[in-house]
Amino acid sequence: MSVWFVTGASRGLGAAITREALDRGHQVIATARDAAAVLQAHPDTPAGLLAVPADVTEPGQLAAAVQAAVAQFGRIDVVVNNAGYGLVGAIEEVGDKAARALFDVNVFGALNTLRATLPTLRAQRSGHVLNIGSVGGFATAPGVGLYGASKFALEGITEALHGELAPLGIRVTIVEPGGFRTDFLGSSSMHVEPASIADYAAGAGPVREALAHNDGRQPGDPAKAAKAIVDITEAAEPPLRLQLGADAVERVEAKLDLVRRELDAWRHVALSTAI
Numbered sequence: 001m002s003v004w005f006v007t008g009a010s011r012g013l014g015a016a017i018t019r020e021a022l023d024r025g026h027q028v029i030a031t032a033r034d035a036a037a038v039l040q041a042h043p044d045t046p047a048g049l050l051a052v053p054a055d056v057t058e059p060g061q062l063a064a065a066v067q068a069a070v071a072q073f074g075r076i077d078v079v080v081n082n083a084g085y086g087l088v089g090a091i092e093e094v095g096d097k098a099a100r101a102l103f104d105v106n107v108f109g110a111l112n113t114l115r116a117t118l119p120t121l122r123a124q125r126s127g128h129v130l131n132i133g134s135v136g137g138f139a140t141a142p143g144v145g146l147y148g149a150s151k152f153a154l155e156g157i158t159e160a161l162h163g164e165l166a167p168l169g170i171r172v173t174i175v176e177p178g179g180f181r182t183d184f185l186g187s188s189s190m191h192v193e194p195a196s197i198a199d200y201a202a203g204a205g206p207v208r209e210a211l212a213h214n215d216g217r218q219p220g221d222p223a224k225a226a227k228a229i230v231d232i233t234e235a236a237e238p239p240l241r242l243q244l245g246a247d248a249v250e251r252v253e254a255k256l257d258l259v260r261r262e263l264d265a266w267r268h269v270a271l272s273t274a275i
Helices: 012-023 035-041 059-073 096-106 108-124 145-168 205-214 222-232 246-265 267-273
Strands: 003-006 027-032 049-053 078-081 086-088 127-132 170-177 190-192 241-244
Touching: 003 012, 003 059, 012 027, 012 035, 012 078, 012 222, 027 035, 027 059, 035 049, 049 059, 059 108, 078 108, 086 096, 086 145, 086 205, 096 108, 096 145, 108 127, 108 145, 108 170, 127 145, 145 170, 170 222, 170 246, 222 241, 241 246, 246 267
Parallel strands: 003 027, 003 078, 027 049, 078 127, 086 190, 127 170, 170 241
Antiparallel strands: none
């Protein structure tokens, strides 16, 4: 039995991960800005569930949540950085306030969570960090570039963290989901900036329309995603990256092919710059 610490646990993938972990007999510290929302998502209130209020942009709340977790369960084995939201808009259309608010949650919120939980994992010399990224953090698209940038940042953080924590016996994985049928494309999780610049109708417009059309039609099953995520914490050699969904696999493969083609085409230029 493991002890899980999950942010953004009141809905979407966070709620599904919490449910899957509890169903397998694990104990879960489930955090959200409103702990009551966590209890509403899990009305049976299993004995292994500890719902704690914690806004990931508030380090003091996260520290208190970790303190409550250790007091209740004695340890933390798996940290799930799940809290986050999406942002639609061409790069130039997104205002500074919206961009900074996004990074405060998706990037700095993850860093706050890591600073709060990693001292416990380091003291144990064990554990697993799961950063919930997105396929858009590996291969982004017009109209969602700043959301993609926040997840690109999480990719970089995860790669470095993997090397820093491996000698301490702590494993690190970033999960790159494609489209899953949660409320992520709804107004509660996706902020949409106004289409204020007509010149971007051709570049960003189709993505705006596709996202609006696909709400509730995503191909992925969140319960199956949660099962896959919990499964890798039980693997002897978990991956650094885990793609989820056929759409995620397709986009990653296309990006890898593009990078390889351009690297080969421009290799002579790259190698021409030596002293």
